[in-house]
Amino acid sequence: MQIRVQCGCGESSCPEWAVVELQGVVQPQPSFAGDIRGLHIGRLCSTPSPSSSSKAGYTFTVGYHELAGTKVALKKPLLVLRKKKVNGGDQDPPTAAAAADVELEVIGVIRHKILFKDRPKALISKPPTKEKKTLQSSAT
Amino acid sequence: MDAEMEDAGTQAEIEWDGGGGGADVVLGLAGGAASVSLCYHQAFGPHDDLVLLEAADDLLPDILQGRVTIRGCPDEEAVLCTPSATYAMKFVGTSNSMFLIPPGEPSAPSLRPDNTNGDAVAAAIKLAPGSIELIQTAPRLDKLRNLLRERPYVLDEDLGDVFQNKKGLYTWQDLCELVQASDGEMSDGLNSLSAVEIDGFWRTVDFGSLNTILDMILHNSVLHDWPLNSLPENDVISVMESDGFTHKIVAHCLSIFGTKVDQEGRSFWSLDERHVCLQFARKALGAGNMKLGNFMDKWERNIPSGMRADLQMLEGEVLCEKLGAETWVHAFSVADLPLTPAERFAALFRERSKWEWKDLQPYIRDLRVPGVSSEGLLIKYTRRTQPSADAEPIFTAR
Numbered sequence: 262m263q264i265r266v267q268c269g270c271g272e273s274s275c276p277e278w279a280v281v282e283l284q285g286v287v288q289p290q291p292s293f294a295g296d297i298r299g300l301h302i303g304r305l306c307s308t309p310s311p312s313s314s315s316k317a318g319y320t321f322t323v324g325y326h327e328l329a330g331t332k333v334a335l336k337k338p339l340l341v342l343r344k345k346k347v348n349g350g351d352q353d354p355p356t357a358a359a360a361a362d363v364e365l366e367v368i369g370v371i372r373h374k375i376l377f378k379d380r381p382k383a384l385i386s387k388p389p390t391k392e393k394k395t396l397q398s399s400a401t
Numbered sequence: 402m403d404a405e406m407e408d409a410g411t412q413a414e415i416e417w418d419g420g421g422g423g424a425d426v427v428l429g430l431a432g433g434a435a436s437v438s439l440c441y442h443q444a445f446g447p448h449d450d451l452v453l454l455e456a457a458d459d460l461l462p463d464i465l466q467g468r469v470t471i472r473g474c475p476d477e478e479a480v481l482c483t484p485s486a487t488y489a490m491k492f493v494g495t496s497n498s499m500f501l502i503p504p505g506e507p508s509a510p511s512l513r514p515d516n517t518n519g520d521a522v523a524a525a526i527k528l529a530p531g532s533i534e535l536i537q538t539a540p541r542l543d544k545l546r547n548l549l550r551e552r553p554y555v556l557d558e559d560l561g562d563v564f565q566n567k568k569g570l571y572t573w574q575d576l577c578e579l580v581q582a583s584d585g586e587m588s589d590g591l592n593s594l595s596a597v598e599i600d601g602f603w604r605t606v607d608f609g610s611l612n613t614i615l616d617m618i619l620h621n622s623v624l625h626d627w628p629l630n631s632l633p634e635n636d637v638i639s640v641m642e643s644d645g646f647t648h649k650i651v652a653h654c655l656s657i658f659g660t661k662v663d664q665e666g667r668s669f670w671s672l673d674e675r676h677v678c679l680q681f682a683r684k685a686l687g688a689g690n691m692k693l694g695n696f697m698d699k700w701e702r703n704i705p706s707g708m709r710a711d712l713q714m715l716e717g718e719v720l721c722e723k724l725g726a727e728t729w730v731h732a733f734s735v736a737d738l739p740l741t742p743a744e745r746f747a748a749l750f751r752e753r754s755k756w757e758w759k760d761l762q763p764y765i766r767d768l769r770v771p772g773v774s775s776e777g778l779l780i781k782y783t784r785r786t787q788p789s790a791d792a793e794p795i796f797t798a799r
Contacts, residue, residue: 263578264471266464266481275465279427279502279523281439286498298445302500304520305427306436317431321439337455339532340464341501343419344450367465368419369504371453373428 266342268367275367278341280374281305281321283328305375319375325385330377341369417444420505423523427502439500442524451501453532460535472581481535485585489538494531501527537771540582542590543740548579549596554604556613556646570602597653606653612684614646614654615677619705629707632659634668675714678704682715686732693721693728717763720752735764742768746782750798757793 270276289297303323321328345364421444426437456464463469463483471490473479481488507522552569560570571579580587596603621640622629634655641651655661658677659670678700685691685699701710712721717735721728733752739745749756749764768778779785783796 262472262474265467266469266471268465268467270465276504277424277428278422278504279424280529281427281500281502281525283498284496297441299443300441302439302441302525304436305430305439305523307430307432309432319430337457338461340454340456340461341503342452342454344452365471371501374499375427 264363264365266365266367270367275340275370278369278371280371281377282374283321283330283377287323319377321375321377322384323381325383326381327384328377328381329379330375332373333376334373335371339371340367341371342366343368417442417448417526418505420503421507421524422501422503422505422526423507423521424502424504426507426521427523436520438520438522439502440522440524442503442526445524445526448527451527451529453529455532455534457535470577472577474579477581480538480541480581482581482583485583487538487540487581487583487586488535491534491536492531493534495529499529500525501529539741539770540586540590541580542582542586543744545576545580545582545587545590546594546740548576549594549603549605552604553607554597554599554610554650555607556610556650570604572601573598573603576603595653595657597649599649606650606657608683611654611657612680614641614650615658615680617641617644617646618651618654622705629705630671631662632670632672634661634670637670672705674708678708678710678714679718682710682718683732683734686719686730688732690729690731693730696730717766720760735767738764740768742770742773742778742782746778746798754797756796758796759793761796 268275287302289300293300303321306320306322308318308320317332319330319332321330342365345366347362347364421442423437427439430437454464460469460483468484470482471479472482479490481490502523503526507524548569548571576587577584580590582590591603594605596605598604618632618637618641619629621627621637621644622632625636625640627633627636632655634652637655638648638651642648655670658680659672662669662671681703682696682700685696685703691699697710697712704710718732719730720733721730723729738748745765745768749761765775765778768775770778773781779796782799784799785794785796787794
């Protein structure tokens, strides 16, 4: 079986995607559990860099947690590929391409990510016995 | 952080046009005091049809210009092929939350709760479970050899109705579908197998047929006084055609046993002593064991006059064994052995449990593994012992 990897965008105009990466998992508040589409996750801010040589800093505030991170250039770019199921076989004579019922297309490239790997800082101090470790989005 | 993500996939998937993420806003976020609200996209979901592929900068041009294919049968691990190299595809997972934000204008979101900050908005379409890494690998050419050996070309063969029964016959396209190798490596593989394309099918030529054709060329050379180092191509082909051999097969045979020389606009073929003598050696030995003396006699008697038989020529083709006072020889050709290192060494140690370097070297020098040297292969698959400082090192299985 052979699947050609297609790219409609060509080398110079492959759209760049953005990535925000954090360690751990984001949990919506239970009241939003049904459908999270469109739900606000958090606020991403760039911070002024203390000197020209240090990496651009960012904070990401999710609920009452603030994460600190940096923009990292990926050593190897990532390509975003989309699989498509295709109904082949209606070509006459059937070609090898028609026999493969999957197509792959490059729809984007990722060259950087904003990575948060430090421990989150709690913005609201809570009594020690009730310290929660989960991040909550759309907190009050 | 130990909570679980809600399963957004339980809702019906909303049509997604590939955009609406506002990636540019995030990518452009810099300096001080700028901020973006990150939300789940309206069409957020598992989107299993989206995969991330790690591609080093030297691969990007091939991929982005459509020169890359993924090859393999459903029961094989997929490989990615550029025009000249083959890469294994390995999925590497991540435990991090990797939010993928597509390009395009962020759609006017019905944010929950309302975004009153006046921030720009970006939307994540998916959480990536990981990405596919590419590791350069040797092309899987053993399969190519096995396929082509299913039905070698035989002189005067009658293929019957090819459309009814194509068993054992493979076109270039068929081979690209079945063999996990890049086009360039596939061509090299076909060359090493001395394969020839006849009527659209790639074939190896049966041993007996090759002997017949070679014998006929040599016989005609004597008859027509053609020097073996300068056979006139057109004459050879026209004489052989009148003897009933097809142009294509004769030309192919010349290319297996000789090298082409162009002189004053005409093509000549110089027969290679080693290739020709090797063919006669194989014929003389057959499948069994022979006493070395008998073999050398038989071999020398059969080779064309002017050529010289030398045991050195048969490195990697025959093995000699001393049994008592006699030395015996039998055929053992590297061309019949597996191409993957683990299987190659297994086959070698099945034949002999102990190898001296001078005997072993011709049987492993063709092994190619990206990123591994031949010393590396020896260390991985053999145990090296040396009885004393001036004795020959011996290699055994690990």
